[in-house]
Amino acid sequence: MRKILIVGAGQSGLQLALGLQARGYEVTLMTNRTAEEIRGGRVMSTQCMFTTALQHERDLELNFWESQAPRIEGLGVSVAGPDGSRPIDWVGRLEGYAQSVDQRVKMAGWMEAFAQRGGQLVVHGAAVSDLDYFARRYDLVLVAAGKGELVSMFGRDASRSPYDKPQRALAVSYVNGLGPRPEHPDYHAVRCNLVPGVGEMFIMPTLTTSGPADILFWEGIPGGPLDVFEGVKDPQEHLRLTLELMERFVPWEYERARGVELTDAGGTLAGRYAPTVRNPIGELPSGGLVLGVADVVVANDPITGQGSNNAAKCAASYLDSIVEHGEKPFDRDWMQTTFDRYWEYAQHVTKWTNAMLAPPPEHVLNLIGAAGQLPPVANRFANGFDNPADFENWFFDPELAAAYLASVSG
The missing domain is CATH 3.30.9.40 (D-Amino Acid Oxidase; Chain A, domain 2)
Structure with missing residues (x-):
């Protein structure tokens, strides 16, 4: 049985922990707060999860609140x-x-489910020195805690981070x-x-x-x-x-x-925080490697509502990469390939989000205006929040935008 340590109990860390647990991995989850402390604490986020991200939760039977949350x-x-x-x-x-679903509700509920299903839950803040110790005892260490000291292990990728x-x-x-x-x-x-x-x-x-x-x-x-x-x-x-x-x-x-x-x-x-893409592999003082997850490595501004969607999609992608890898070692090449597979999707989110932070160019203003008269444009824009890759086909390029408007207004 392969042993995996996940640090951080947000959307991605918990979803991945529960997914691995269901597939027979021995999973330890480290977090700095108990379920009770989370439930009784301050709100941590805004979140609106669209249909693809929700399906990842359903696939793992983690949609505990689907019947209660507004549709x-x-x-x-x-x-x-x-x-x-x-x-x-x-x-x-x-x-x-x-x-x-308020993360206080979801994360507390998922943590309790993880523990009830036999997962090892360690309530303790983790420093780099702690990971150095643990890395030798686990086949794979994943960092899913998007704030604090651990994030500093993952260097900023300036080529993918236009804002500082x-x-x-x-x-x-x-x-x-x-x-x-x-x-x-x-x-x-x-x-x-x-x-x-x-x-x-x-x-x-x-x-x-x-x-x-x-x-x-x-x-x-x-x-x-x-x-x-x-x-x-x-x-x-x-x-x-x-x-x-x-x-x-x-x-x-x-x-x-x-x-x-x-x-x-x-x-x-x-x-407030600067939207940042980071290098996915963190190196520990002893030479051990850890892999960053979700907003540890791709943190977008919330303007496009993609944080929890990205986290769910990253967890699903990493789960597939881990399971498919079988008994082979989780080395640097595997870590980079695993991140690159997720980035194939996440790059579209980052491009779109960074575009929405800037003043909109004329063709985007035309699209937003046309959506008021043309329901297909409004619907396509709305559904782009579920599949941001579609914006490549009609939103960023003035010629593609004009051709699309011509096709729906004829």
Whole structure:
């Protein structure tokens, strides 16, 4: 029986641990918090998982909350005008529904399942020196903890990382009491509100520790009018600021949000980080090698909602690579090949996300505008969140965009 150590108990680490466990591997999972501490702590993320990522969970029978979480059937885009108007406002329909489950719910539940199924769960923060010790005792060590000292083992890949500082300041509130969007009162949709030169406001239905809720999520251009959350410690003040900015920049969303309350005292989050692609192999002082997973090696800005989707797809790809490798050693070549297989997909996410962080070129503005009159364009844009590779075929190149618009408007 091959022994594998996974450090980090987020979407990718836990999904991979449970997947390997189900295939008979002896898996140890290291994390710095208990399930109880996670469940009772602060929110850790925004997350909206689209149909392909959700299917990876179903394949492993890890979709514990599928019947409880709101089914998200659309994705809408609004663009704010300078006077509180919205010259662009449309919604595309998803081919398969999306869902969002608060990571406090999911990670705590999955950790408990891993332990109940006989997995070795070690609640202890891990430093590089700890991994140096453990690497000699395991066939493979995977690092799936995207923050802290361990990430420094994986050098930045400058050729794949165009930004060296944060492009957005993030501010998240989990709330109860949000009214429906009048345009689609009968189904749930993620709403993306673009405020040119200022930032973005995303609204998504979720399942949290107390039941169904909604996430209000500002992404502000650093130094701009939305960049006011740093240092705000009081959750109520955080929500007050969120709503004040909604009233100013996205009044149509404020109208349905004016009566909201936080789901719980841990329901807010603020921060920023630079989107970065890193080299996938970390070298320990003793010469041992470890392989980085998901956002340890490919960390995108949340503007395209791909973090948990990437994590699920990375875990699924790595699981296949490990199982297919059989009894052979997990050497440097295998690690690089395993990452390259995942990057074949992830490069499309990184390209698209980095493009969305920059001011949109004219042909992209034309596409977003045309989606308001042409439902096929709106639907294709919405379903690109599930399969970002499709954007290569129509979104980035002005000629491809023009040809596509001509084909659907004829």
